[in-house]
Amino acid sequence: GAGVSQSPRYKVAKRGQDVALRCDPISGHVSLFWYQQALGQGPEFLTYFQNEAQLDKSGLPSDRFFAERPEGSVSTLKIQRTQQEDSAVYLCASSSPLGQLKNTEAFFGQGTRLTVV
């Protein structure tokens, strides 16, 4: 596909369960971002990758949140021991075709809606 793809679109987890959310960025995009969006709020930055390097993880709310992008393409956001406050839409975005790191737009996926019960 031409756009950013996220899976699953919806996930219901029991409190305490571990979850893994997948993001397939646009092919060739160097930068990849994860955001968390609570109901009625704007997206909140979680973490940023440039290729396989995680350059900024300052937005991750706790050590239960972990993100990886081992081969510089697909990324996974993992949440361990989910809590009710983790319920949100998790958005992935990619940007920067190779060789063009600045002054570019970001393309967002549809997001994964996580509900912790």
Next chain:
Amino acid sequence: DAKTTQPPSMDCAEGRAANLPCNHSTISGNEYVYWYRQIHSQGPQYIIHGLKNNETNEMASLIITEDRKSSTLILPHATLRDTAVYYCIPAISYDKVIFGPGTSLSVIP
């Protein structure tokens, strides 16, 4: 990161121009002004960006004041599909974009 102020909500009649203001008085000289929108249940969508000069594309026009402390996004002929939350985001480059609460635009038939 520059802080922005946008009205929380606005209405616009269908077919009329929608003018969405944004104050970014602390913007630094090398920060662009990006505009994104988010239609209900979708991911944010890029609209336009600019540095100093006014910009226009197929979606919208962006007017930036000479002192760069504010800007206005103009949707020239709003349609019902333009109902969304609009975010004004100063950024040097897309390495860490901070979304504010944005403006919820309702286009009225």
